[in-house]
Amino acid sequence: MHILYQQTGSNHQITVYDTTELEGEKGNFRVLQFSNQAAQGAMDLDAPQRILFEYPRAMIHLMDFNNPSFQNLFIIGHGIGTIAGHYKDKQVKIAELDDNVVELSRRYFEYSQDNVIVGDGRRILEGEASHRYDYLILDAFTGKGTPRHLTTREFFSAARAKLDSQGAILMNVMGKGENDRLMNAIHTTLSGEFAYTKSFCLLSGGAAHDLQNIILMGSSRPIGFQLRQMAGFTEIEPGQGHIIMDSD
Template sequence: MQLIHHTVSPHQELFVYETYRLYGQNGRFRLLQFSETAVQGAMDLNRPERILFEYPQAMIHLMEHHLPEFRSAFMIGLGIGTIPRHFPANTFKIAELDEEVIRISREYFGYTADNVAAGDGRNLLAAEPPASLDFILVDAFNPAGTPRHLTSLEFFRLADSRLASKGAVILNLAGKESNDRHINAIHTTLARVFKHTAAYVLPSSGRQCNILLAGSHMPVAGRPSQMAGFREAVLEEGHCVRDPRSWRD
């Protein structure tokens, strides 16, 4: 694996790598990694339209299955722009806290759309008109995981107010496949705001795996054969997540 770019932003350390082999596949791949965490985005340079990771494949399926004719989406966390790149005809607004991520996505991954704003995703979402969005996607991570103010009761109430009547919020999280107190709490909090929720887990041999949570006032369900290996999960009851003190003051 060859390092082609390294920088330290005010928020994190960022690496861009290239490799000719990725997860058992031969080709030419470019990767974005945050600090010492897992790879945050990957592109097949020979086929840039190809989606390599399972979680964006599954999120795209949920979107297309839930609202096939959706028009507008708000995404917190740009990465390399995989999901909005897949929907060039739809209106996406993207919030990215780290301006260096925006620059890297453009310079090294060819993201050209003029729909990214630098800033905290929750603050930018609050500026959107009520009932104006079909989807709100949360794919934001810091070294501690998904920021708490993007998984709290107050955040989900804000998301609900910005979604149209059939809209849905979808979160990509990292956690344990079962008995995860943190994931259970986020799901319980989501269910306090939305009538229907769903949870999907991508089994992994490691300590953590990808977990997708979805909430809507309409039933949310994916087709197992099209969920890129994710399977529906039944989560235990947890506590309610409230805003951290910094967001309450």
């Protein structure tokens, strides 16, 4: 590993490094990593347009499959700009809390678009016009996980108001599959605002208590997908949880 950048900020430690091995694959990779060894983005330096991580590949499939002609996308959480970079032909707006992350995406990961607003994603989204977006992606993390104020009933209600009648929200969260109390609560809260939901877990091959990538999707219409295009994610059925509210 060759460290290119490292700094501890108010939300987490940020490291950028080059490595010749990523998740068991040999090659030439550059990684953006937050606290606790949590990789937030990675680029194949020999093929920069290749999407390495499974969860953005699965999210892209879900969006393209359910609305192939969508045009407007709002993203909370920038990382290295993987999904926004994939959809250069779409109207994409990104909210990122840490201006340093935006700068690093440009300096080390070739992000060149001018569509990132620095600030709290919820507040920025609340200022958007109603029914403007086809999709909302939530991919925001601190050292403690997904920020709580992005998982409440009030947030999901505000998000639904910004989506058009065919719109949907997709979330990347970390959890323990179907037996995770917090993930169950997030799913139950999401289900209270969206008529249709789906949940998918990336099978990691580790122990049952290990944290894994989980994708939650909520929509006003039925959600479809092709399992072979889900990059290793399989559908799960979360248990009943409590409703998360701003006032809790």
